[in-house]
Amino acid sequence: MNPVRPRATRPISVRKALAAALLALTALPAAAAEAELLRKLEALERETAELRRQLESLHQSEPAAAVAQPSAQRSSHDHDAHARGDGRPQIAGAGLEPLKLGTLPSANAFNPAISVIFDGFWHHDGVKGESGEIIEEAAGFHGHHDDDGHEHGSLKQGFNLAHTEIVMSASVDNYFDALLNLAVDEDGIEVEEAYGVTRNLPAGLQVKFGKFYSGVGYINAQHPHEWDFVDRPLPHHLMFGDHGLNDSGVQLTWVPPLPTYTLVGLELLQGDNEALANYVGETDSEPVAGALRERSGPRLVTGFIKVGPDLGPDHALQAGLFGGRASVHQELHDHGHGANYLEGSTWFAGTDWVWQYDRGGAHGHGRLRLQGEYLYRVKDLETAASLDEPAFAVGNQRRSTQDGLYVQGVYGIAPRWTTGLRYEAAGLTSRLDRPDGTIDYDDSRRISANVAWNPTEFSRLRLQWGRAGIAGDEGREWFNQFYLQYQLALGAHGAHKF
């Protein structure tokens, strides 16, 4: 029952036995001392027994041992009073030593909690499955474009397997928790998140380090299975990239001891984000060799603040401000018939709002959740090298400003059933300032509606329709997007934050 005891006593008895053996060896030649030897052995045995007794009593006074010991009082209390449910109550569990500090976790505390999120959908759009590519090419959001064969936003007509998430998390020790989130798809495995986070820092401080989703805004830090819609909102997709702002680095957060929930965060990130802090680095092929700066990280700094006032049990509100700056952003515009290398810096800022009303209906019935974010991004770039015909002048300045917003509402129409409506706009004030003039871009828009059935917290089926008008070179292209999505969660998955 107590594995510690035999292990703890063994060294002592071994030592005593050795001592006895040594004594016996030294005593052997003197046969006359045999009586003396026996006496000594007896004394040693008594001493050993006394030591063992002391050790046992020590163990019994320890909490773990006390709990493991089925004392007569304890068992009468448990089995007679509780299980049978009759007889006089044992007043206040007299004699029970409730010293259990721990919880009753269903996961083995030594093994990580492991969960797998299955995600897939049937998709159909009115543009022969090109909707993902059209969105990537939305006017005013041109960015790094390298023909490296890496496909973005590709949506097949018909059945699609989205990322399967494999999540493992556990407490490393007294000081750190760690989480690993692997995104598996048909092309391979990607590390979405792999970070450690401190457990014990004082004063409401926490440090997260590794690769993680940035805490800027609201939806960025959420995994796809936490979203209320199938797809990432357009402004995030176009300005943070199709994986969101997800980078390696360090995050410091602080929750000050205020009556109103406040979270302040600062992040130093490597700066490896295609949309915001793209890094090409070394360019060794002539004639562009050395055209781009090589700069070690961190190249991206972000900050955020979130405030959540207490509005009683029915309401929850969280509002946030965020921003960031990338000291290096490099773009390669490879159009197949030449290429331009651009280099400069970017910054972004935005605000995020979430309000939830929950009257306490069964399984989310009557719960209303409104959520919106606005994002603004500026890229200050200049031409570092040009292979175009005719070539752009090196040093040519170009400043592009882009913005976008989304607003969505989700309502629990019945227990376990929700319906949602979302409006997205990207490029409301998008423009590109170049020495030869300014280009104003059309905005792209999308409206989406969905119905979701959540049989339990672990499964979901969702039907979504979206109508997108994506700005292109020749006006807006309108098309429909249909999704029928499933999401299943198995294993021990951590609770979700607000």
Place this chain on the structure above:
Amino acid sequence: MSSPVLFRIVAATLLLLFASPVWARLDIVATTSSMGMLARVVGGEAVRVSVLAPRDRDAHHLQARPSMLAALRRADLVVAVGAELEVGWLPAALQGAGNPRVNPGRPGYFEAAAQMPLLGAGAAADRSQGDVHPHGNPHIQLDPERMMTAAVALAKRMAMLAPHDAPRFAANAERFAQAVGARVPAWRAAAKPAPGVVFHHQDGDYLAAFLGVPVLGYIEPLPGIPPTARHLQALVQSLAGHKGVILRADFAPPQGADLVARATGWPSRALPLEPPLDADTDRWIAFIDRWVQAIATDP
């Protein structure tokens, strides 16, 4: 103003601030109003208690609101039910609160269900069997005995955090146990003729076991899974020839219970599953009175 004078003023202010009785109190955050009642009754004047879950909510399905994080950030002690009742929101709230004093495993984190044996413990951890709790049924708040055990355990825990108040906590817990214990014969006597009960969820099991009233079935086919027509039909058939009452928590949807009530002619009642948010011993006893009366309703 010379800096030593300034220092003295600041030091005196800080001293006054921290020496005032408001600061000396233990700041306790309870997850449910039952746990809040225990903390209030056992802690008395030495504690300040706030409760996270509104009375009329299913504590399985809360969400971690930002205001919960603010409360947990300041807490000296979290009093939770445990046995994974709050698993959907409390760990996330604790993680976001950044207050290591109340992390699970620390003296500042108390789970009532971890202090006692539970009904249904050791069930297979298999989600195809519904919303199961492998460590046992967490709905201990209707069990007078287990609440007494929890009160004594909580007094010991509070004593670890505020040793000079230990005798007061122990006396308060004892007083609670005496008051509840004095009521037990009346509860058992009232429930003696009760032929049986059907619950919506397994949340009345402890009270039924305590009173010795048989549980004849559940409206839910599996814990946490909404009733199906087939299940209700089978339930009604199995109840034929029996007598009893149908009870459910007031937040549980009424349709299933109503259907069974119509088919069997049994009375059906909805009751709050938690005492009032600011409950003391008397109001908690009154809350149990209501449940006992409901179980003892003449069918």
